[in-house]
Amino acid sequence: MKLLTAPSRSRLQPRMTQRALALGFAALLPLVAQAQNPDEALQDEARKVAMSLPPKLLAALQAEIKQSGPEGAIPVCRDLAPKMAAEAMEKTGWKIRRVSLKTRNEQRATPDAWERAALEEFERRAAAGTPAGELEKGERVGNEYRYVKALPTQKLCLQCHGPVESLSPAVRETLAKYYPNDHGTGFSEGQIRGAVSVRKPL
Numbered sequence: 001m002k003l004l005t006a007p008s009r010s011r012l013q014p015r016m017t018q019r020a021l022a023l024g025f026a027a028l029l030p031l032v033a034q035a036q037n038p039d040e041a042l043q044d045e046a047r048k049v050a051m052s053l054p055p056k057l058l059a060a061l062q063a064e065i066k067q068s069g070p071e072g073a074i075p076v077c078r079d080l081a082p083k084m085a086a087e088a089m090e091k092t093g094w095k096i097r098r099v100s101l102k103t104r105n106e107q108r109a110t111p112d113a114w115e116r117a118a119l120e121e122f123e124r125r126a127a128a129g130t131p132a133g134e135l136e137k138g139e140r141v142g143n144e145y146r147y148v149k150a151l152p153t154q155k156l157c158l159q160c161h162g163p164v165e166s167l168s169p170a171v172r173e174t175l176a177k178y179y180p181n182d183h184g185t186g187f188s189e190g191q192i193r194g195a196v197s198v199r200k201p202l
């Protein structure tokens with residue numbers, strides 16, 4: 001709080017006042033930003049946890065696609081995503097999962113009311129021009145801190161999440177086998193595929 005203690009008025013030269021005020025405001029800005037979001041540290045931590053999963057999953061997917069094609073990577077994605085999430089939880093104490101408004105695995109990825117509201121807000125903001133990769137939301141909900149970060153559809157994702165008619169026959173067949181109720185297709189590059197959702201009791 002040292003920054004806040006301005007020199008007493010009698011010591012300020014009149015011509016210096018304006019400059020001092022401007023400097024004072026500049027120094028205050030970060031403090032004001034922090035006051036607006038007292039949970040900034042929690043949000044940073046949540047973001048770090050949420051962002052730790054997708055690159056690992058992506059690397060594993062890429063390796064598997066190379067080895068056995070996208071159809072071969074489908075069961076890997078199904079088993080690996082929850083396994084990585086469980087490991088991350090053990091390591092960090094944050095519960096982590098993926099959610100979507102258009103689910104492939106409805107048992108795992110159906111959003112609850114808070115997640116749904118956040119995803120719907122992301123869709124509105126994306127429609128208004130915010131890039132999907134910048135969309136996030138974090139807040140205290142009851143006795144928890146909750147955070148979601150949008151997952152943009154990248155080119156690679158289209159092999160399994162693009163328009164049905166663009167998928168290879170083998171991918172279509174494998175998806176039909178594992179996910180008879182699949183809503184996770186029809187996406188184009190840049191759209192929000194879903195989000196990583198993390199939460200921790202406070």
Ligand code: HEC
Pocket residue numbers: 058061065070071073074075077078079081098099100102103104105106108109151152153154156157158159160161184193194195
């Ligand atoms: C090899 C095929 C494949 C590729 C490539 C792929 N996914 Fe998926 N994706 C799946 C499968 C299979 C599931 C269902 C996993 C499960 O059962 O939990 C899934 C589920 C998801 C989910 C969870 C929500 C839901 O609908 O069940 C998200 C979010 C997601 N994928 C995002 C992506 C993103 C983003 C990319 C690109 C970076 C991507 N996926 C690339 C196959 C793929």
